[in-house]
Amino acid sequence: MFDILSTVEAQATDRHQQWRAAERLALTLIEGGMQRMTARTLAVFLFTDQDSVTAGEIADRLEASAGSISAAIKSLATVGLIERLPAPGSRREHYRLRDDAWATLFTSQNTVIAAMLQAAAAGLAVTDEGDPAHRRLAQMHAFYDFLLGELPALLRRWHQQSG
Amino acid sequence: MFDILSTVEAQATDRHQQWRAAERLALTLIEGGMQRMTARTLAVFLFTDQDSVTAGEIADRLEASAGSISAAIKSLATVGLIERLPAPGSRREHYRLRDDAWATLFTSQNTVIAAMLQAAAAGLAVTDEGDPAHRRLAQMHAFYDFLLGELPALLRRWHQQSG
DNA sequence: CCGACTTTTCAGAAATTACTGAACAGTCAG
DNA sequence: CTGACTGTTCAGTAATTTCTGAAAAGTCGG
Numbered sequence A, B: 001m002f003d004i005l006s007t008v009e010a011q012a013t014d015r016h017q018q019w020r021a022a023e024r025l026a027l028t029l030i031e032g033g034m035q036r037m038t039a040r041t042l043a044v045f046l047f048t049d050q051d052s053v054t055a056g057e058i059a060d061r062l063e064a065s066a067g068s069i070s071a072a073i074k075s076l077a078t079v080g081l082i083e084r085l086p087a088p089g090s091r092r093e094h095y096r097l098r099d100d101a102w103a104t105l106f107t108s109q110n111t112v113i114a115a116m117l118q119a120a121a122a123g124l125a126v127t128d129e130g131d132p133a134h135r136r137l138a139q140m141h142a143f144y145d146f147l148l149g150e151l152p153a154l155l156r157r158w159h160q161q162s163g
Numbered sequence C: 001c002c003g004a005c006t007t008t009t010c011a012g013a014a015a016t017t018a019c020t021g022a023a024c025a026g027t028c029a030g
Numbered sequence D: 001c002t003g004a005c006t007g008t009t010c011a012g013t014a015a016t017t018t019c020t021g022a023a024a025a026g027t028c029g030g
Helices: A003-031 A036-047 A055-062 A066-078 A101-107 A109-125 A132-162 B003-031 B036-047 B055-062 B066-078 B101-107 B109-125 B132-162
Strands: A082-084 A095-097 B082-084 B095-097
Touching: A003 A036, A003 B109, A036 A055, A036 A066, A036 A095, A036 B132, A055 A066, A066 A082, A101 A109, A101 A132, A101 B132, A109 A132, A109 B003, A132 B036, A132 B101, A132 B132, B003 B036, B036 B055, B036 B066, B036 B095, B055 B066, B066 B082, B101 B109, B101 B132, B109 B132
Parallel strands: none
Antiparallel strands: A082 A095, B082 B095
8 A cells, every 4th residue: 555655665775774884885894994084985985876876976976086996996906906997978987896807906905925925935035944933934934834835726716606 | 364354344234224224124114104203113123133022122222212112013913013022031022023924014904995895885784786886886895896706716825835 | 289187297295103211020140 | 218210191282184075087978
């Protein structure tokens, strides 16, 4: 009887809940080390009901300045999480989350791991065999060497399973 | 002929190089998201030629306040990277890097991954099937679910190989 | 090529975070 | 139990980071 009305109410509730869930996810990303505005921007890319969004739309949604959104988009694009869409006739740039965004985000850890491995190697090179520091650095080196070797196979399994 | 002299000189150089390598490793850790003083403290634990160190020794080495070192040690102990040693007769507390420190550090990522998984699930619960956001959240959920499943086996392989 | 609209850049303001220093608490020798 | 020494806590400050707002640059239709 009042199906239409209740549907409208439910949708309004859903929108609110979705917005809350988006902000909550942003907090998780921030907790994990991501910049505040970059995290909130990424959350918009995830939760929008459109196929793509513009910088202006994000700024409106987050009530943030165009400048900070521009920086956030640049940052997300640099690590490969989002992509610029071939302009669909509009003057404004459209962006969307890439399909393999999360695997990409995870892969960017490779850089960190490689840096740790290199730091350990540098330490090994300037310490003597007998020095306790040498043993510790060797353990560190072994672990990150192992990790760096395992990650490609891990990602291959993922692409196999999902693709 | 001048072996003793050159050895002394080499050692002095090594100490300097070791100190440089330690600070460099600290920078890598900071880059990866660790607090500045916590990273520098961890570097001391790695590069010291002693079996264990005290808070005072670290403060001297880093020329930092006792307060900041205390906070750093607490932080490192909380995530399980260092351990308090059974007091060897001294009044001062001795700490050292744990043997499985690096695996522990990596494992602490599990928390982040679980949080991401939960955030994705929360998003799925408040979006409709047809909504593009639902599809994106499903992809995110699938990836972190996969990761969470793979990591235990990864660490098992590590312990098998190293132990 | 012009004019309107969008995005980017950047200096300065605001907010957050990290460190210090001093007071407090804990512990062990005597 | 006392005194001396080490570690911890916390308020205030210093430094860094992040955001804004406005000006500059870029882009596309006309």
